[in-house]
Amino acid sequence: MIDLNIKKRNGQFQINTTFAFRQAGVTAIIGESGAGKTSIINMVAGLMRPDDGHIIINGRTLFDSETGCNISPEKRHIGYIFQDGRLFPHLSVRHNLFYGMNLIPGHDRFITVDQVVDLLGIGHLLKRMPSNLSGGEKQRVAIGRALLTSPQFLLMDEPLASLDEARKSDVLPFIGKLTSEFKIPILYVSHSLNEVLNLADTVVILKAGSVIAYGDADEVLSRPDMQQFLGTSNYGAVIPTVVKGQSHNLTTLHFHGGELHVPSLNLEKGAKVVVLIKARNVAISLDRPLNTSFQNILPARIDAIIERDEMMVDIRLDIGCMIIARITCAARESLGLKPGQQVFALIKGVAVSTGNLSIEDE
Protein backbone atom coordinates (compact mmCIF):
# COMPACT_ATOMS: atom_id res chain seq x y z
CA MET A 1 0.00 0.00 0.00
CA ILE A 2 2.62 2.47 1.07
CA ASP A 3 6.36 2.17 0.73
CA LEU A 4 8.28 5.17 1.93
CA ASN A 5 11.98 5.78 2.10
CA ILE A 6 12.92 9.43 2.22
CA LYS A 7 15.84 11.56 3.22
CA LYS A 8 15.68 15.31 3.51
CA ARG A 9 18.13 17.70 5.06
CA ASN A 10 17.03 21.12 6.15
CA GLY A 11 19.82 22.97 7.91
CA GLN A 12 20.69 21.00 11.03
CA PHE A 13 17.52 18.97 10.85
CA GLN A 14 17.52 15.71 9.00
CA ILE A 15 14.62 13.47 8.08
CA ASN A 16 15.56 9.88 7.42
CA THR A 17 12.41 7.84 7.35
CA THR A 18 11.64 4.38 6.10
CA PHE A 19 8.45 2.43 6.59
CA ALA A 20 6.15 0.25 4.57
CA PHE A 21 2.65 -1.06 5.17
CA ARG A 22 0.69 -3.53 3.16
CA GLN A 23 -2.86 -3.18 4.46
CA ALA A 24 -5.28 -0.30 3.99
CA GLY A 25 -6.85 1.52 6.89
CA VAL A 26 -5.49 4.31 9.03
CA THR A 27 -1.77 4.71 9.54
CA ALA A 28 -0.86 7.23 12.21
CA ILE A 29 2.44 9.09 12.27
CA ILE A 30 3.06 10.21 15.81
CA GLY A 31 5.75 12.45 17.17
CA GLU A 32 6.38 15.63 19.11
CA SER A 33 6.17 18.92 17.28
CA GLY A 34 9.33 19.37 15.25
CA ALA A 35 9.74 15.63 14.71
CA GLY A 36 9.24 16.12 10.97
CA LYS A 37 5.71 14.73 10.65
CA THR A 38 4.35 17.50 8.45
CA SER A 39 7.47 17.46 6.27
CA ILE A 40 6.94 13.78 5.63
CA ILE A 41 3.36 14.11 4.46
CA ASN A 42 4.25 17.22 2.47
CA MET A 43 6.74 15.04 0.63
CA VAL A 44 4.09 12.37 0.09
CA ALA A 45 1.75 15.07 -1.26
CA GLY A 46 4.48 16.42 -3.54
CA LEU A 47 4.59 19.84 -1.87
CA MET A 48 8.17 19.26 -0.78
CA ARG A 49 10.87 17.38 -2.64
CA PRO A 50 12.94 14.77 -0.78
CA ASP A 51 16.70 14.84 -1.33
CA ASP A 52 16.85 11.12 -1.75
CA GLY A 53 14.73 7.98 -1.66
CA HIS A 54 11.38 6.87 -3.02
CA ILE A 55 7.66 7.16 -2.33
CA ILE A 56 5.41 4.41 -3.66
CA ILE A 57 1.69 4.38 -2.93
CA ASN A 58 -0.71 1.68 -4.07
CA GLY A 59 1.97 0.42 -6.41
CA ARG A 60 2.40 3.79 -8.10
CA THR A 61 5.79 5.47 -7.86
CA LEU A 62 5.30 9.12 -6.98
CA PHE A 63 8.91 9.94 -6.36
CA ASP A 64 12.16 8.14 -7.01
CA SER A 65 15.47 9.94 -6.82
CA GLU A 66 17.20 7.23 -8.85
CA THR A 67 14.97 7.46 -11.91
CA GLY A 68 14.32 11.17 -11.42
CA CYS A 69 10.60 10.51 -11.17
CA ASN A 70 8.75 13.28 -9.33
CA ILE A 71 5.04 13.51 -10.06
CA SER A 72 3.63 16.98 -9.45
CA PRO A 73 1.14 17.32 -6.58
CA GLU A 74 -1.83 17.94 -8.86
CA LYS A 75 -1.28 14.60 -10.59
CA ARG A 76 -0.78 12.46 -7.49
CA HIS A 77 -4.51 11.94 -6.71
CA ILE A 78 -3.83 12.29 -3.03
CA GLY A 79 -6.29 14.15 -0.84
CA TYR A 80 -4.71 16.39 1.79
CA ILE A 81 -6.56 17.66 4.82
CA PHE A 82 -4.55 20.41 6.44
CA GLN A 83 -4.39 21.33 10.09
CA ASP A 84 -5.89 24.75 9.37
CA GLY A 85 -8.52 23.64 6.83
CA ARG A 86 -7.31 25.99 4.11
CA LEU A 87 -10.71 26.63 2.60
CA PHE A 88 -10.55 29.18 -0.20
CA PRO A 89 -11.84 32.36 1.44
CA HIS A 90 -13.20 33.85 -1.80
CA LEU A 91 -15.33 30.82 -2.69
CA SER A 92 -18.55 29.61 -1.10
CA VAL A 93 -18.65 26.22 0.62
CA ARG A 94 -20.26 24.76 -2.50
CA HIS A 95 -17.52 26.06 -4.78
CA ASN A 96 -14.85 24.94 -2.34
CA LEU A 97 -16.31 21.45 -2.42
CA PHE A 98 -16.51 21.38 -6.22
CA TYR A 99 -13.08 22.91 -6.83
CA GLY A 100 -11.20 19.64 -7.03
CA MET A 101 -14.10 17.48 -8.15
CA ASN A 102 -14.57 19.46 -11.37
CA LEU A 103 -10.95 18.82 -12.31
CA ILE A 104 -11.26 15.07 -12.57
CA PRO A 105 -13.07 13.23 -15.35
CA GLY A 106 -16.50 11.84 -14.49
CA HIS A 107 -15.55 8.20 -14.85
CA ASP A 108 -12.80 8.60 -12.23
CA ARG A 109 -15.23 9.80 -9.58
CA PHE A 110 -16.21 7.09 -7.14
CA ILE A 111 -17.45 9.40 -4.41
CA THR A 112 -20.57 11.46 -5.06
CA VAL A 113 -21.57 14.83 -3.71
CA ASP A 114 -24.62 13.35 -1.98
CA GLN A 115 -22.52 10.75 -0.19
CA VAL A 116 -20.09 13.36 1.10
CA VAL A 117 -22.75 15.87 2.08
CA ASP A 118 -24.68 13.17 3.94
CA LEU A 119 -21.68 11.67 5.64
CA LEU A 120 -20.31 14.99 6.86
CA GLY A 121 -23.66 16.66 7.51
CA ILE A 122 -22.76 19.82 5.62
CA GLY A 123 -25.85 20.19 3.43
CA HIS A 124 -27.02 23.33 5.23
CA LEU A 125 -23.65 25.04 4.81
CA LEU A 126 -23.37 24.95 1.03
CA LYS A 127 -24.27 28.59 0.39
CA ARG A 128 -22.15 30.05 3.19
CA MET A 129 -18.72 31.61 2.91
CA PRO A 130 -15.89 29.92 4.84
CA SER A 131 -15.54 32.90 7.17
CA ASN A 132 -19.03 32.18 8.51
CA LEU A 133 -18.24 28.64 9.54
CA SER A 134 -17.15 27.35 12.92
CA GLY A 135 -13.86 25.50 13.25
CA GLY A 136 -15.51 22.08 13.17
CA GLU A 137 -17.64 22.99 10.16
CA LYS A 138 -14.60 24.28 8.29
CA GLN A 139 -12.72 21.08 8.93
CA ARG A 140 -15.66 18.97 7.77
CA VAL A 141 -15.91 20.98 4.55
CA ALA A 142 -12.16 20.57 4.06
CA ILE A 143 -12.55 16.81 4.45
CA GLY A 144 -15.43 16.85 1.97
CA ARG A 145 -13.45 18.91 -0.53
CA ALA A 146 -10.60 16.41 -0.47
CA LEU A 147 -12.96 13.41 -0.65
CA LEU A 148 -14.75 14.76 -3.71
CA THR A 149 -11.56 14.49 -5.74
CA SER A 150 -12.02 10.71 -5.27
CA PRO A 151 -8.45 10.38 -4.01
CA GLN A 152 -6.45 7.16 -3.97
CA PHE A 153 -5.03 8.10 -0.61
CA LEU A 154 -5.75 10.64 2.12
CA LEU A 155 -3.27 12.66 4.14
CA MET A 156 -4.39 14.30 7.35
CA ASP A 157 -2.15 16.72 9.19
CA GLU A 158 -3.49 17.02 12.73
CA PRO A 159 -7.00 17.67 11.42
CA LEU A 160 -8.26 18.08 14.98
CA ALA A 161 -5.49 20.28 16.34
CA SER A 162 -7.25 23.58 15.75
CA LEU A 163 -10.49 22.36 17.34
CA ASP A 164 -11.66 22.37 20.93
CA GLU A 165 -12.74 19.15 22.66
CA ALA A 166 -16.38 19.45 21.66
CA ARG A 167 -15.50 20.03 18.01
CA LYS A 168 -13.05 17.15 18.04
CA SER A 169 -15.81 14.71 18.83
CA ASP A 170 -17.73 16.50 16.07
CA VAL A 171 -15.13 15.57 13.44
CA LEU A 172 -13.47 12.41 14.77
CA PRO A 173 -16.35 10.05 13.96
CA PHE A 174 -16.22 11.04 10.29
CA ILE A 175 -12.57 10.13 10.01
CA GLY A 176 -13.34 6.65 11.29
CA LYS A 177 -16.09 6.31 8.69
CA LEU A 178 -13.89 7.34 5.78
CA THR A 179 -11.91 4.14 5.65
CA SER A 180 -14.90 1.93 6.30
CA GLU A 181 -17.20 3.65 3.77
CA PHE A 182 -14.85 4.60 0.97
CA LYS A 183 -11.95 2.22 1.56
CA ILE A 184 -9.43 5.02 1.20
CA PRO A 185 -6.17 4.46 3.09
CA ILE A 186 -5.32 7.35 5.40
CA LEU A 187 -1.99 8.63 6.62
CA TYR A 188 -2.83 10.53 9.77
CA VAL A 189 -0.37 12.82 11.54
CA SER A 190 -0.78 13.55 15.22
CA HIS A 191 1.34 14.71 18.12
CA SER A 192 -0.50 12.54 20.59
CA LEU A 193 -1.08 8.81 20.77
CA ASN A 194 -4.26 9.43 22.69
CA GLU A 195 -5.97 10.93 19.64
CA VAL A 196 -5.41 7.88 17.48
CA LEU A 197 -6.28 5.20 20.03
CA ASN A 198 -8.71 2.87 18.27
CA LEU A 199 -8.55 4.99 15.12
CA ALA A 200 -5.21 3.85 13.77
CA ASP A 201 -4.59 0.34 12.48
CA THR A 202 -0.89 0.91 12.25
CA VAL A 203 1.37 3.53 13.78
CA VAL A 204 4.72 5.06 13.04
CA ILE A 205 6.51 6.70 15.96
CA LEU A 206 8.78 9.46 14.84
CA LYS A 207 11.49 11.25 16.77
CA ALA A 208 13.79 13.93 15.34
CA GLY A 209 13.08 12.80 11.79
CA SER A 210 13.71 9.11 12.36
CA VAL A 211 11.32 6.21 12.86
CA ILE A 212 11.83 4.69 16.29
CA ALA A 213 8.97 2.20 16.16
CA TYR A 214 6.33 1.12 13.73
CA GLY A 215 3.80 -1.64 13.35
CA ASP A 216 0.41 -2.81 14.54
CA ALA A 217 -1.22 0.01 16.52
CA ASP A 218 -2.36 -1.90 19.62
CA GLU A 219 1.00 -3.54 19.92
CA VAL A 220 3.12 -0.42 19.52
CA LEU A 221 0.83 1.82 21.55
CA SER A 222 0.86 -0.40 24.62
CA ARG A 223 4.63 -0.64 24.76
CA PRO A 224 5.79 1.03 27.99
CA ASP A 225 8.54 2.95 26.20
CA MET A 226 5.92 4.66 24.03
CA GLN A 227 4.39 6.50 26.97
CA GLN A 228 6.45 9.60 26.30
CA PHE A 229 4.54 10.08 23.05
CA LEU A 230 1.16 10.33 24.71
CA GLY A 231 1.68 14.03 25.28
CA THR A 232 2.27 15.46 28.75
CA SER A 233 -1.37 15.71 29.81
CA ASN A 234 -2.10 12.18 28.60
CA TYR A 235 0.95 10.55 30.12
CA GLY A 236 0.02 7.06 31.26
CA ALA A 237 -0.52 3.56 29.98
CA VAL A 238 -2.32 2.27 26.91
CA ILE A 239 -4.00 -1.09 27.39
CA PRO A 240 -5.64 -3.23 24.73
CA THR A 241 -8.93 -4.69 25.98
CA VAL A 242 -11.90 -6.69 24.75
CA VAL A 243 -15.53 -5.92 25.54
CA LYS A 244 -16.72 -8.60 27.95
CA GLY A 245 -20.17 -7.52 28.86
CA GLN A 246 -22.69 -4.78 29.33
CA SER A 247 -24.76 -4.08 32.42
CA HIS A 248 -26.90 -1.06 33.26
CA ASN A 249 -24.81 1.79 32.05
CA LEU A 250 -21.44 0.18 32.47
CA THR A 251 -19.34 -1.72 29.98
CA THR A 252 -16.92 -4.31 31.28
CA LEU A 253 -13.64 -4.55 29.48
CA HIS A 254 -11.36 -7.50 29.86
CA PHE A 255 -7.61 -7.03 29.77
CA HIS A 256 -4.68 -9.27 30.48
CA GLY A 257 -4.85 -9.47 34.28
CA GLY A 258 -8.31 -8.25 35.11
CA GLU A 259 -11.35 -6.20 34.27
CA LEU A 260 -12.12 -2.52 33.90
CA HIS A 261 -15.53 -0.86 34.15
CA VAL A 262 -16.25 2.15 31.97
CA PRO A 263 -19.39 4.10 31.09
CA SER A 264 -21.47 2.34 28.49
CA LEU A 265 -19.76 2.14 25.10
CA ASN A 266 -22.53 0.57 23.05
CA LEU A 267 -20.14 -1.95 21.56
CA GLU A 268 -20.70 -5.61 20.81
CA LYS A 269 -19.26 -8.26 23.06
CA GLY A 270 -15.82 -9.22 21.79
CA ALA A 271 -15.07 -5.83 20.24
CA LYS A 272 -11.50 -4.66 20.65
CA VAL A 273 -11.04 -1.39 22.51
CA VAL A 274 -7.85 0.33 23.47
CA VAL A 275 -8.02 2.38 26.65
CA LEU A 276 -5.71 4.96 28.12
CA ILE A 277 -5.17 5.12 31.85
CA LYS A 278 -3.56 8.44 32.60
CA ALA A 279 -0.94 8.56 35.32
CA ARG A 280 -2.67 11.46 37.03
CA ASN A 281 -5.88 9.43 37.29
CA VAL A 282 -4.35 6.59 39.26
CA ALA A 283 -4.13 6.68 43.06
CA ILE A 284 -2.56 4.15 45.42
CA SER A 285 -3.94 2.65 48.63
CA LEU A 286 -2.23 0.20 50.98
CA ASP A 287 -5.55 -1.49 51.86
CA ARG A 288 -8.58 -2.21 49.72
CA PRO A 289 -10.90 0.74 50.34
CA LEU A 290 -14.41 -0.41 51.19
CA ASN A 291 -16.71 2.50 50.67
CA THR A 292 -15.57 4.54 47.72
CA SER A 293 -16.71 6.03 44.44
CA PHE A 294 -13.88 4.41 42.53
CA GLN A 295 -15.24 1.95 39.98
CA ASN A 296 -11.93 0.31 39.35
CA ILE A 297 -9.86 -0.94 42.26
CA LEU A 298 -7.23 -3.48 41.30
CA PRO A 299 -4.59 -5.32 43.31
CA ALA A 300 -1.17 -4.27 42.12
CA ARG A 301 2.49 -4.81 42.77
CA ILE A 302 4.90 -1.90 42.71
CA ASP A 303 7.24 -2.63 39.84
CA ALA A 304 9.41 0.46 39.97
CA ILE A 305 9.55 3.95 41.36
CA ILE A 306 10.65 6.63 38.91
CA GLU A 307 11.66 10.03 40.25
CA ARG A 308 10.18 12.87 38.17
CA ASP A 309 11.15 16.05 39.96
CA GLU A 310 11.13 17.45 43.51
CA MET A 311 7.34 17.35 43.71
CA MET A 312 6.13 14.29 41.84
CA VAL A 313 7.08 10.67 41.49
CA ASP A 314 5.84 8.01 39.08
CA ILE A 315 5.00 4.57 40.49
CA ARG A 316 4.92 1.81 37.90
CA LEU A 317 2.31 -0.73 38.94
CA ASP A 318 1.88 -4.26 37.69
CA ILE A 319 -1.82 -5.12 37.45
CA GLY A 320 -1.25 -7.86 34.90
CA CYS A 321 0.05 -5.21 32.60
CA MET A 322 1.90 -2.07 33.55
CA ILE A 323 0.14 1.14 34.49
CA ILE A 324 1.58 4.28 36.02
CA ALA A 325 0.47 6.32 39.00
CA ARG A 326 1.78 9.85 39.42
CA ILE A 327 1.71 10.86 43.07
CA THR A 328 3.42 13.47 45.19
CA CYS A 329 6.73 12.71 46.85
CA ALA A 330 5.05 13.48 50.17
CA ALA A 331 2.42 10.76 49.59
CA ARG A 332 5.09 8.29 48.70
CA GLU A 333 6.97 9.09 51.91
CA SER A 334 3.94 8.77 54.15
CA LEU A 335 2.86 5.45 52.57
CA GLY A 336 6.46 4.21 52.59
CA LEU A 337 6.16 2.78 49.07
CA LYS A 338 8.91 0.42 47.95
CA PRO A 339 9.39 -1.69 44.83
CA GLY A 340 7.90 -5.18 45.20
CA GLN A 341 5.22 -4.04 47.66
CA GLN A 342 1.60 -5.19 47.23
CA VAL A 343 -0.85 -2.29 47.04
CA PHE A 344 -4.18 -1.39 45.43
CA ALA A 345 -4.45 0.79 42.31
CA LEU A 346 -7.42 3.14 42.43
CA ILE A 347 -8.28 4.13 38.90
CA LYS A 348 -10.25 7.35 38.77
CA GLY A 349 -10.73 7.57 35.05
CA VAL A 350 -10.36 5.47 31.96
CA ALA A 351 -10.14 7.34 28.68
CA VAL A 352 -11.63 5.47 25.78
CA SER A 353 -11.64 6.88 22.32
CA THR A 354 -12.93 4.77 19.51
CA GLY A 355 -13.62 5.78 15.96
CA ASN A 356 -17.04 7.07 16.82
CA LEU A 357 -16.96 8.18 20.40
CA SER A 358 -14.64 9.67 22.92
CA ILE A 359 -15.45 9.17 26.55
CA GLU A 360 -13.40 10.30 29.44
CA ASP A 361 -14.65 9.02 32.73
CA GLU A 362 -13.25 11.21 35.47
Add this chain to the structure above:
Amino acid sequence: MAFLSLTPLELEAIRLSLLVSLWAVAGGLPFGIAVAWLLSRHNFPGKPIVDGIIHLPLVLPPVVIGYLLLILLGRRGVIGAWLYEYLGITIAFTWKGAAIAASLMAFPLMVRAIRISIENVDRGLEQAAHTLGAGPIRVFFTITLPLIIPGIITGLILSFARSLGEFGATITFVSNIKGETQTLPLALYTMTQVPGGEIPALRLCIISVIIAMAALMVSEFLTRHFSGRIRG
Protein backbone atom coordinates in the same frame (compact mmCIF):
# COMPACT_ATOMS: atom_id res chain seq x y z
CA MET B 1 -25.01 78.53 -16.64
CA ALA B 2 -22.36 79.15 -19.30
CA PHE B 3 -19.59 78.36 -16.83
CA LEU B 4 -20.94 74.84 -16.40
CA SER B 5 -20.50 73.89 -20.04
CA LEU B 6 -17.05 72.80 -21.01
CA THR B 7 -15.04 74.58 -23.68
CA PRO B 8 -13.63 72.60 -26.62
CA LEU B 9 -10.14 72.98 -25.14
CA GLU B 10 -11.26 71.56 -21.84
CA LEU B 11 -13.16 68.70 -23.46
CA GLU B 12 -10.14 67.84 -25.56
CA ALA B 13 -7.84 67.89 -22.52
CA ILE B 14 -10.23 65.70 -20.48
CA ARG B 15 -10.62 63.25 -23.35
CA LEU B 16 -6.86 63.03 -23.87
CA SER B 17 -6.15 62.73 -20.16
CA LEU B 18 -8.60 59.85 -19.75
CA LEU B 19 -7.41 58.18 -22.97
CA VAL B 20 -3.75 58.45 -21.99
CA SER B 21 -4.28 57.42 -18.37
CA LEU B 22 -6.56 54.47 -19.14
CA TRP B 23 -4.16 53.14 -21.75
CA ALA B 24 -1.22 53.75 -19.45
CA VAL B 25 -2.89 51.76 -16.67
CA ALA B 26 -4.35 49.01 -18.86
CA GLY B 27 -1.10 48.53 -20.76
CA GLY B 28 0.95 48.52 -17.59
CA LEU B 29 -1.24 46.09 -15.64
CA PRO B 30 -0.13 42.74 -17.15
CA PHE B 31 3.51 43.80 -16.81
CA GLY B 32 2.84 45.10 -13.32
CA ILE B 33 1.39 41.75 -12.21
CA ALA B 34 4.19 39.81 -13.91
CA VAL B 35 6.96 41.92 -12.37
CA ALA B 36 5.28 41.95 -8.94
CA TRP B 37 5.00 38.15 -9.14
CA LEU B 38 8.65 37.80 -10.17
CA LEU B 39 9.87 40.04 -7.35
CA SER B 40 7.73 38.50 -4.63
CA ARG B 41 7.98 34.82 -5.58
CA HIS B 42 11.35 34.32 -7.21
CA ASN B 43 14.96 34.79 -6.31
CA PHE B 44 17.34 35.31 -9.17
CA PRO B 45 20.75 36.88 -9.58
CA GLY B 46 20.51 40.62 -10.10
CA LYS B 47 17.12 40.89 -8.38
CA PRO B 48 18.14 44.03 -6.43
CA ILE B 49 19.17 45.66 -9.71
CA VAL B 50 15.85 44.83 -11.38
CA ASP B 51 14.07 46.11 -8.28
CA GLY B 52 16.12 49.31 -8.44
CA ILE B 53 15.48 49.92 -12.14
CA ILE B 54 11.73 49.51 -11.64
CA HIS B 55 11.80 52.08 -8.86
CA LEU B 56 13.85 54.60 -10.85
CA PRO B 57 10.84 56.62 -12.08
CA LEU B 58 9.95 57.22 -8.45
CA VAL B 59 13.28 58.85 -7.64
CA LEU B 60 14.54 60.33 -10.92
CA PRO B 61 13.33 63.73 -12.16
CA PRO B 62 10.50 62.97 -14.62
CA VAL B 63 12.29 65.07 -17.24
CA VAL B 64 15.13 62.54 -17.19
CA ILE B 65 12.71 59.70 -17.92
CA GLY B 66 11.15 61.77 -20.70
CA TYR B 67 14.56 62.42 -22.20
CA LEU B 68 15.53 58.72 -21.98
CA LEU B 69 12.28 57.85 -23.76
CA LEU B 70 13.09 60.38 -26.47
CA ILE B 71 16.50 58.77 -26.98
CA LEU B 72 15.01 55.28 -27.14
CA LEU B 73 11.65 55.78 -28.81
CA GLY B 74 12.07 59.04 -30.75
CA ARG B 75 11.86 58.66 -34.52
CA ARG B 76 15.64 58.62 -34.65
CA GLY B 77 15.94 56.76 -31.37
CA VAL B 78 17.36 53.26 -30.95
CA ILE B 79 14.01 51.49 -30.91
CA GLY B 80 11.92 54.28 -32.39
CA ALA B 81 13.84 54.29 -35.70
CA TRP B 82 13.31 50.56 -36.07
CA LEU B 83 9.61 50.82 -35.25
CA TYR B 84 9.15 53.59 -37.82
CA GLU B 85 11.17 51.90 -40.54
CA TYR B 86 9.66 48.41 -40.30
CA LEU B 87 6.23 48.94 -38.77
CA GLY B 88 5.56 52.55 -39.69
CA ILE B 89 4.80 53.38 -36.06
CA THR B 90 5.57 56.78 -34.62
CA ILE B 91 5.49 57.12 -30.88
CA ALA B 92 7.18 60.40 -30.10
CA PHE B 93 4.87 63.46 -30.18
CA THR B 94 1.70 61.33 -30.21
CA TRP B 95 -0.80 60.44 -27.47
CA LYS B 96 0.59 56.89 -27.52
CA GLY B 97 3.92 58.30 -26.43
CA ALA B 98 2.16 60.19 -23.66
CA ALA B 99 0.55 56.92 -22.54
CA ILE B 100 3.92 55.16 -22.49
CA ALA B 101 5.49 57.98 -20.49
CA ALA B 102 2.61 57.97 -18.01
CA SER B 103 2.67 54.18 -17.76
CA LEU B 104 6.37 54.15 -17.01
CA MET B 105 6.10 56.88 -14.39
CA ALA B 106 3.23 55.06 -12.68
CA PHE B 107 4.76 51.59 -12.94
CA PRO B 108 6.61 51.47 -9.59
CA LEU B 109 3.44 52.44 -7.72
CA MET B 110 1.49 49.68 -9.42
CA VAL B 111 4.18 47.06 -8.82
CA ARG B 112 4.52 47.98 -5.14
CA ALA B 113 0.79 47.68 -4.45
CA ILE B 114 0.43 44.36 -6.26
CA ARG B 115 3.64 42.96 -4.83
CA ILE B 116 2.51 43.56 -1.26
CA SER B 117 -0.77 41.78 -1.90
CA ILE B 118 0.97 38.81 -3.53
CA GLU B 119 3.28 38.56 -0.54
CA ASN B 120 0.20 38.47 1.69
CA VAL B 121 -1.41 35.57 -0.14
CA ASP B 122 -1.34 32.44 2.02
CA ARG B 123 0.83 30.00 0.08
CA GLY B 124 -0.98 27.24 1.92
CA LEU B 125 -4.12 27.98 -0.10
CA GLU B 126 -2.19 27.55 -3.34
CA GLN B 127 -0.74 24.29 -2.04
CA ALA B 128 -4.23 23.12 -1.15
CA ALA B 129 -5.39 23.89 -4.69
CA HIS B 130 -2.47 21.88 -6.08
CA THR B 131 -3.39 18.86 -3.98
CA LEU B 132 -6.95 19.18 -5.32
CA GLY B 133 -5.63 18.67 -8.82
CA ALA B 134 -5.06 22.19 -10.13
CA GLY B 135 -1.91 22.93 -12.13
CA PRO B 136 0.13 26.14 -11.63
CA ILE B 137 -1.74 28.22 -14.22
CA ARG B 138 -5.16 27.24 -12.92
CA VAL B 139 -4.05 27.93 -9.37
CA PHE B 140 -2.90 31.40 -10.40
CA PHE B 141 -6.16 32.33 -12.10
CA THR B 142 -8.57 30.69 -9.65
CA ILE B 143 -6.83 31.26 -6.32
CA THR B 144 -3.99 33.79 -6.41
CA LEU B 145 -5.53 36.34 -8.76
CA PRO B 146 -8.91 36.57 -6.98
CA LEU B 147 -7.13 36.96 -3.65
CA ILE B 148 -4.94 39.85 -4.85
CA ILE B 149 -7.77 41.82 -6.49
CA PRO B 150 -7.84 44.42 -3.69
CA GLY B 151 -4.11 44.99 -4.24
CA ILE B 152 -4.62 45.22 -7.99
CA ILE B 153 -7.35 47.83 -7.53
CA THR B 154 -5.12 49.87 -5.26
CA GLY B 155 -2.33 49.59 -7.81
CA LEU B 156 -4.67 50.61 -10.64
CA ILE B 157 -5.97 53.67 -8.83
CA LEU B 158 -2.55 54.83 -7.66
CA SER B 159 -1.12 54.50 -11.15
CA PHE B 160 -4.21 56.05 -12.75
CA ALA B 161 -3.85 59.08 -10.47
CA ARG B 162 -0.13 59.24 -11.19
CA SER B 163 -0.83 59.07 -14.94
CA LEU B 164 -3.42 61.85 -14.76
CA GLY B 165 -0.87 64.10 -13.12
CA GLU B 166 2.06 63.20 -15.37
CA PHE B 167 3.78 66.33 -16.63
CA GLY B 168 7.57 66.30 -16.81
CA ALA B 169 8.19 63.11 -18.75
CA THR B 170 5.23 63.83 -21.05
CA ILE B 171 6.24 67.35 -22.04
CA THR B 172 9.84 66.23 -22.61
CA PHE B 173 8.99 63.14 -24.65
CA VAL B 174 5.85 64.09 -26.60
CA SER B 175 5.78 67.86 -26.15
CA ASN B 176 2.62 69.92 -25.60
CA ILE B 177 0.52 69.51 -28.73
CA LYS B 178 -3.09 70.64 -28.54
CA GLY B 179 -5.47 67.79 -29.34
CA GLU B 180 -2.68 65.19 -29.42
CA THR B 181 -0.60 65.31 -26.26
CA GLN B 182 -2.04 68.24 -24.31
CA THR B 183 -3.46 66.51 -21.25
CA LEU B 184 -5.05 68.33 -18.31
CA PRO B 185 -1.82 69.28 -16.50
CA LEU B 186 -0.26 70.44 -19.75
CA ALA B 187 -3.33 72.50 -20.66
CA LEU B 188 -3.34 73.97 -17.17
CA TYR B 189 0.34 74.85 -17.49
CA THR B 190 -0.30 76.45 -20.90
CA MET B 191 -3.12 78.58 -19.44
CA THR B 192 -0.81 79.91 -16.74
CA GLN B 193 1.59 81.08 -19.43
CA VAL B 194 -0.91 83.21 -21.42
CA PRO B 195 -2.47 86.56 -20.43
CA GLY B 196 -6.06 86.21 -19.19
CA GLY B 197 -5.64 82.48 -18.59
CA GLU B 198 -6.47 82.61 -14.85
CA ILE B 199 -10.13 81.58 -15.17
CA PRO B 200 -9.53 78.70 -17.66
CA ALA B 201 -6.67 77.54 -15.45
CA LEU B 202 -8.91 77.54 -12.38
CA ARG B 203 -11.59 75.60 -14.26
CA LEU B 204 -9.03 72.98 -15.35
CA CYS B 205 -7.86 72.81 -11.77
CA ILE B 206 -11.40 72.06 -10.54
CA ILE B 207 -11.89 69.44 -13.27
CA SER B 208 -8.70 67.70 -12.15
CA VAL B 209 -9.90 67.61 -8.55
CA ILE B 210 -13.27 66.14 -9.60
CA ILE B 211 -11.68 63.38 -11.70
CA ALA B 212 -9.20 62.49 -8.95
CA MET B 213 -11.96 62.37 -6.32
CA ALA B 214 -14.16 60.20 -8.54
CA ALA B 215 -11.30 57.76 -9.10
CA LEU B 216 -10.66 57.52 -5.36
CA MET B 217 -14.31 56.83 -4.62
CA VAL B 218 -14.55 54.15 -7.29
CA SER B 219 -11.45 52.51 -5.85
CA GLU B 220 -12.83 52.64 -2.32
CA PHE B 221 -16.09 51.07 -3.48
CA LEU B 222 -14.38 48.30 -5.44
CA THR B 223 -11.94 47.49 -2.66
CA ARG B 224 -14.77 47.20 -0.14
CA HIS B 225 -16.78 45.08 -2.52
CA PHE B 226 -13.98 42.60 -3.17
CA SER B 227 -12.47 42.36 0.27
CA GLY B 228 -16.00 42.11 1.64
CA ARG B 229 -16.57 39.13 -0.60
CA ILE B 230 -13.38 37.48 0.59
CA ARG B 231 -14.09 38.09 4.25
CA GLY B 232 -17.73 37.17 3.67
